[in-house]
Every structure is written in structure tokens, then in C-alpha cells.
Amino acid sequence: MENLVEAYLKKATVDYYKEMYLTDIESKWSVDLSAISAEGTSTKRCDFAVKTTDNIYVIETNFYTSGGSKLNETARSYKMIAEESRSISNFTFVWITDGGGWISARRNLEETFNVLDDMYNIADIENGVFKHLFK
Numbered sequence: 001m002e003n004l005v006e007a008y009l010k011k012a013t014v015d016y017y018k019e020m021y022l023t024d025i026e027s028k029w030s031v032d033l034s035a036i037s038a039e040g041t042s043t044k045r046c047d048f049a050v051k052t053t054d055n056i057y058v059i060e061t062n063f064y065t066s067g068g069s070k071l072n073e074t075a076r077s078y079k080m081i082a083e084e085s086r087s088i089s090n091f092t093f094v095w096i097t098d099g100g101g102w103i104s105a106r107r108n109l110e111e112t113f114n115v116l117d118d119m120y121n122i123a124d125i126e127n128g129v130f131k132h133l134f135k
Contacts, residue, residue, distance in 0.1 A: 001061045016050045020045065021045045056090060060078065064097070096119075
């Protein structure tokens with residue numbers, strides 16, 4: 001999934017960074033991400049970070065072929081990040097996920113979808129969502 005997303009980031013011609021720690025994002029762009037890093041105690045690494053003129057996008061990606069508790073935990077975790085990140089100016093949390101595994105975890109996925117404005121799947125990326133997101 002990361003390779004697919006990276007290919008579309010390249011097509012979108014944006015400046016992006018792969019596997020960047022939140023602490024590195026904070027120091028590189030002088031932004032306080034303590035709201036989503038447990039007040040700086042978390043060593044969270046995001047799959048991608050994109051910097052535009054006026055915004056920072058942190059992107060998480062995953063693909064699940066089968067169900068299980070991992071999906072529910074991921075959905076809950078990203079829902080929490082979405083809610084906590086609202087207090088950060090010029091910052092957007094993006095989640096790109098797909099796969100048949102979500103069929104069994106659809107309720108948790110829907111709960112996250114209801115609070116996360118920038119949640120996408122493979123079809124969204126293929127249909128050019130990055131061109132609209134990063135303008």
C-alpha cells in the first residue's frame with residue numbers, strides 16, 4: 001500500500017517525506033504536535049508527511065486482507081488522532097486504507113469515517129484525490 005501511495009504522491013508533484021517521526025516533523029517545520037504525540041512522549045512514525053505552502057499533512061496507510069482485532073484498534077487509534085489533531089493549526093491527518101478485511105470491522109471503520117475528514121481508499125487515490133487535497 002505504501003508503494004502505491006508513494007507512486008501517486010510522485011504524480012501529484014508534492015514535496016513528501018517517507019517514514020518521518022513526529023518529532024522530526026516538529027523540528028523541521030516548527031510545529032507543536034504534542035496533541036497527537038502524548039505530549040511528546042510518543043515516538044510515532046508516520047508513513048508520509050507532505051508539506052505545502054500553508055499546511056502539513058501526515059499520512060498513514062494500510063491494507064487489510066483479513067479481519068481481526070488489529071483493524072478495530074487501528075480504526076480507534078486513528079479516530080483519536082483525528083479528534084486530537086483538530087487543535088493543531090495548518091495540520092491535516094490523512095488515512096488511506098482499503099482491503100476486504102474491513103468488511104468484518106465496518107462499524108469501527110464507519111465511526112472513524114464520521115470524524116476523519118480526510119479518509120480515503122485506493123479508488124480515491126486513483127481518481128486524483130491528491131490533486132484536490134494538496135492544492
